Each structure stands twice: as structure tokens, then as C-alpha cells.
Amino acid sequence: MSRYWDDDTIYSQPSAEELRAKANESVRRAGKKGQSYEPVTCRSRRGEICESWWGQAWCENLEKYADYASRLDRGKGYVRSGAVIDLQISSGRVEAKVQGRRKTPYKVEIRIGRLKEEDCQRIIDRCTSRIESLETLANGDFPEELKDIFTERGGLFPSPNEISFSCSCPDWAMMCKHVAAVMYGIGLRFDNNPFYFFTLRGIDPDRFIGVALQNSVEKMLANADKGSDRIIDEGSITELFGVL
Secondary structure, eight states: OOOTTOOOOOOOOOOHHHHHHHHHHHHHHHHHTTOOOOOOOOOOSSSOSOOSHHHHHHHHHHHTOGGGHHHHHHHHHHHHTTOEEEEEEETTEEEEEEOOSSSSOEEEEEEEOOOOHHHHHHHHHHHTTOHHHHHHHHTTOOOGGGHHHHHSTTSSSOOGGGEEEEESSSOOSSSOHHHHHHHHHHHHHHHHOTTHHHHHTTOOHHHHHHHHHHHHHHHHHHTTTSOOTTSOOHHHHHHHHOOO
């Protein structure tokens, strides 16, 4: 007797070439309709998906989640095949279209929890003493000395319970390959613009860096009149260098 919940259907997986051809056709059709897609481009065919610290750190954080492990490799294949034909990042939200085996692309939505106010302030306070690092960050580069502050528990990177997602495909898995592809696509977007990371966590990067820099200056000014063992007095200078 057949049962509703029994489904032994086996879906064939499209090759990279098939995915790429279908993706290009979907982008072409969208263009004819006046729709503008922003495809995700992955230059690597093996090894690291991303090139920047921001992108690589995002992927490393993603791969720590044991619940996602079974679909991540297939997601890598999809993003490398150009299957993520559109990806838009806004505050706490990612909307994407991923080409699969059917003609119509699947719609993927990922929501990332906003960084809690207390966590944001704690990170800013810890960055305050590193003004050179903040200036580097303001220029779009990542200062290595801020790595632990950003990646530690309660840092800028989201935990699994701060991530939710959905896909229009029929796969009932916790994370389907289309969502996994978009997750890696997010990292590739960070390669092009690291400040998308702050946008995704609901943070204004200019204000974040500005507040941290202002606090750094205020801290230096507050200590300007305090003596220091590192300052040589005039008498010591005369004795040391023979200067009158």
C-alpha cells in the first residue's frame, strides 16, 4: 500500500556544465524582462572559495556548524558553477536566486540576527586601544590583531541560533544545497566589499569605526597629563647626551 509520506523519488544531480548553461539562460531571460540580477562569481575551482580574510573567516565559521556539514560540499559545487545568479544583502537579510535542475531558479532567503547592543559595545570597547588597527579597518583592510575580537564567541560572527533560512526547493533537509551555495556566496560578496558584513549584522560601519576612534582619542587625552616612566626628564637628557 502506498503512503503519502513514502517518497523514494531519486533526483539526478545536474553537472557543473548543465548548471552553468541553465544559470546563463535564466539571467538572459530576466534581462529580457527588465530584471537586473547580480550573479556571484567564484574564481577558484578548488581549495578556498574566498580570497579575503573576511570571506575566508565567514566560510570557516560556517564550516564549524556540524548541523550543516552534509550539504556544504554540494553548496560549494553550486557556487563554483555560477548557480547563484542573484544575491542581495541588506540589514539582517539575504535574498538570492539559485539555479537548480529545473528551469525556474529557486528562491532563497537567509536571515541573520542583528548584533546585540551589549555585544557591539563590548567589541567597540576592546577595539578602543587599537587606533592603528581601526584606521586600517576604515580603509577596508582587515587588521590581523582584531581577529580574535571579531571571531570569538559573542563576536561579530553569527552563531547557528542567529541564522534562519528558507528555500523554495522541495528538499526537506535542514540546509539544502541551494542555501549552502548562498552561504558561500555571501563570503564571496565580502571579498568584494567587507563592509557588507557589518550591514548583515545590522551595524553602520562608519558609526562603529567612528565611535571606536573617538573613544580612543578621548582615552589618550585623558592620560595626556599623567606621568610615565617612559618619558625622560630634562636632567636625564643632559646627563645622557651631554646637552646643556
